[in-house]
Amino acid sequence: MPLFIGIVFAILLILGVPIGFSLGITSLFSIIKSNMPVLFNIMPQRFFSGIDMFPIMAMPFFIIAGDLMNRCKITDSLIEFSNVLVGHIRGGLAHANIVASILFAGITGAAVADSAALGSVLIPAMEKDGYDKDFSAAITAASSIIGPIIPPSTIMIIYGSIMGVSIAGLFAAGVMPGILIGLFLMLMTYFISLRRNYPKNKSRASLKEIWNTLKKSILALILPVIILGGIIGGVFTPTEAAAVSVLYAFIIGFFVTRTLKLADLPAIFLNCAKNTGIIFLIMSAASILSFFLASERIPELLSGLMLSISNNPYVVLFLINILLLIVGMFMDITAALLILAPILHPVAVNLGINPLHFAIIMIVNLNLGLMTPPLGACLFVVCGITELSLEEVAKAIWPFIVMEVAVLFIITFVPEIVMFIPRLIGIV
Numbered sequence: 001m002p003l004f005i006g007i008v009f010a011i012l013l014i015l016g017v018p019i020g021f022s023l024g025i026t027s028l029f030s031i032i033k034s035n036m037p038v039l040f041n042i043m044p045q046r047f048f049s050g051i052d053m054f055p056i057m058a059m060p061f062f063i064i065a066g067d068l069m070n071r072c073k074i075t076d077s078l079i080e081f082s083n084v085l086v087g088h089i090r091g092g093l094a095h096a097n098i099v100a101s102i103l104f105a106g107i108t109g110a111a112v113a114d115s116a117a118l119g120s121v122l123i124p125a126m127e128k129d130g131y132d133k134d135f136s137a138a139i140t141a142a143s144s145i146i147g148p149i150i151p152p153s154t155i156m157i158i159y160g161s162i163m164g165v166s167i168a169g170l171f172a173a174g175v176m177p178g179i180l181i182g183l184f185l186m187l188m189t190y191f192i193s194l195r196r197n198y199p200k201n202k203s204r205a206s207l208k209e210i211w212n213t214l215k216k217s218i219l220a221l222i223l224p225v226i227i228l229g230g231i232i233g234g235v236f237t238p239t240e241a242a243a244v245s246v247l248y249a250f251i252i253g254f255f256v257t258r259t260l261k262l263a264d265l266p267a268i269f270l271n272c273a274k275n276t277g278i279i280f281l282i283m284s285a286a287s288i289l290s291f292f293l294a295s296e297r298i299p300e301l302l303s304g305l306m307l308s309i310s311n312n313p314y315v316v317l318f319l320i321n322i323l324l325l326i327v328g329m330f331m332d333i334t335a336a337l338l339i340l341a342p343i344l345h346p347v348a349v350n351l352g353i354n355p356l357h358f359a360i361i362m363i364v365n366l367n368l369g370l371m372t373p374p375l376g377a378c379l380f381v382v383c384g385i386t387e388l389s390l391e392e393v394a395k396a397i398w399p400f401i402v403m404e405v406a407v408l409f410i411i412t413f414v415p416e417i418v419m420f421i422p423r424l425i426g427i428v
Contacts (some may be wrong), residue, residue, distance in 0.1 A: 005026060005298075008029050019282055019331075019332045019334075020281035020284075020285050021285070023285035023335060024285040027292055030289070030292050034292075034296070039292065043288055046291045047284045050284040050286065051283050053161045055161045055238060056161050058238045058239040058242035059154045059157055059158075059242075059279065060273075060276045061242030061246050062152050062154060063272045063276065064246050064269070064272050066110060066113060068249035068252075068268060069107050069253075070108070071264055072219075072249070072257050072260065073257070074107075074217070074220040075117050077217045078217055078220055079096060079118070080216065081213040082096040082097075082099035083201070084205040084210050085099055088200055088201045088204040088205065089200060092201050093125060093129055094189045095190075097118065097143055098182050098189065101147065102143075103221065104117065104118060104147065105147040105150035106150055106152070106223065107223055108147060109147055109148055109152040109153045110147050111370045111371075111377070112370070114147040115141055115382055116381050116385075118140060118144070119382050119385045122140060123137060133386050133388060134393060134395070135196075137382040137383070137386045138396035139189060141376070141378040141379055141393065142185055142371055142397055142401070142404065143182065144370070145181075145404070146178045146181055149178040149363065149364055149367060151171035151174055151175070151224070152227055152238075152241075153171070153174060155367070156170040156363060157238065158283065159337060159341060159363060160238075162283075162342070163359070165356060166356070168231045168238060169356050169422050169427040170356065170363075171227075172422045173356050173357075174363070176411075176418065176420055177407065181364075181404055181407050184407050188399050188403045219256060222248075223248060226241075226244060226248060227241045227245055279334055282334050282338065286335060286339055287338075289339065293342075298343075299342060303346065306319065307347065311351065313348075313353055316347065317348070317361065317413070320344055320347075320348070320362075321412060324336070324365040324366055325369075327366075328367075329372045329376075330375060331369070331375075333370065336366050337362065337363075337366060341362060344362065345358060353415075361411065361412050361418075368405065368408065371404075372401060
């Protein structure tokens, strides 16, 4: 049965069937093959129960908040602030690109949005400043995956909802890995910039310049503080924090910067409906397939197979990372998470691995798929901006992939990096 499910799912993906429908059709064929028609009666109930979770209400709110802040035209101020901070380093605009992604992550929590918003501004600016076009595209795509790792993050909300892991804990645990990825990308950027003699700012910014640019960015930078501070401080739940972030973005856009108009709202709500509709369809269809897999005891079989190789947690984590890196190259991140988390999470917990630690490993790993060919969504975004081919961007991005895979294995085998902030604030 596992082979049959894998073959059907793979054929549907190759044929270009949308991932949500692929999951549903695979479930349908699997139930037919199992010769258990009673399962058809359960399908509608599983379809709706897959999204009947209060925490995932945070997702549309965070999407709306991100769109509102984007339309407030805060991107330029964040880029300017980032450039003032790190522009004096060799390859200054490339470093500013990375820092801006870290700051932007606290607003949108979406890699594709990061690639589009920052890439449309920074890639032309980097080209004008003498950077190679493929390098500019590669660093934009590579740094954009920090978005779903530093909170807020919709993928963390999904994981926490389906696996019963604290969303506040996930938000806290994602901060250090996100910053570490940024530092490793900056290290590689520095060496490439030295070799290619990319430009830098003539002098280090003064404290006055830093303060002046900070004031321009402060309205955007306050938002992640409100979200994280409110959740960690127990003021509100993640869902309530998401609603508060929408209210904050609405007030900033309409009454402070005055860049938003009532005419902008229909497009923002429509975009939210499209994105959440896609994600909810995937979650519902994956819920049916997950139920069928559980009824066939497939998770237990795969768990037993993995543990038969080794019961050493480090060996198992290594094997899981390799599996996820391969899966992430070919499957949508949400679908991969919904299918594999219920299988792999119990294996990790049974080996004594902290659920929070394993969740971050899985989230970071699958996010790498957004920048790896052949189906990396962020690659396609920067290809659209630069008009470069996928092959050209993929060739330029591999040094950054190496650095991010290195970070993945560091946080895998040094769990304190992930657990430091949750323990510091008493979540763990």
